[in-house]
Amino acid sequence: MNHSIMSNKLTCFLFLTSLLFIFACSKDKDTGFSKPEDSPCNVQRVYRDGELIRDIEELSSTLVKLTGYNSDTISSEYTYEKYSDGRDKKRTFDTKGGTIFIDEYKYIGEDEFPDTIRSSRISNGITEFTDYTLIFYNEGACHISRSEYYDASGVLLSYTEYNYTDDNCSYNGKSYSIVDGLEELSREFEYNYDSQNNPYLSYLLPFSNTHNIINSENTYSTSGETYSRTYTYEYNEQGYPTARTITLTLGSTGETTETEYTYSYLCD
16 A cells, blocks of 8 residues: 555544544443433533644534644544434544545444444545455444454455453453564553543444543554553543543653643533
């Protein structure tokens, strides 16, 4: 695959995972994920170290727009489009740099969980199918057990397996890259969650965790580097975080950095 495409897709993927607090699982299979009308609070704005980085607007019952800011300048736009029954239909990420990424969610019959995510991008007015992801589920409360990432021609590039450790859908697992037909371990990870409400509860993917991450650890095989993060929160009366502090520690040096996020909500 073209390295430029891979780099842009990685940038988009990192944005999405940070936005959704790292996708994992929906806690209750009967409800799938909490739709906007089920959530007493909807996050409106997000600040990082006191600076606005995200503004969220519900355009309709099936369409939500997130606007990203960098130094008071719009840097990206991210839209969620859902079917009338609440299932995800399409998500569009506009980098404001001439490239638009599109993820379309495909379902088998009336199943509430997507079996395939089809990705494409628009650059210079040309739409190009770039890759797709297959999602596999288990019968437990924490649904997703494996994801497989393919290029446009159907070649398997990588896969990730998940193991769940508690009722909050905390998990650990491993990611593998496929190089010349051989599997190579690329990442080992662990994520632990509390029992409070994710601020993006209304907008989560159906396999995203509805709670808040409290600590994580990622070890990358290529560099051998381990990244450990701890998360501390302040909550409102409805159980949503109003402030989140992330402390990142590099395993090789012990160096730490701290970042604070604050959230404003519209609550019923």
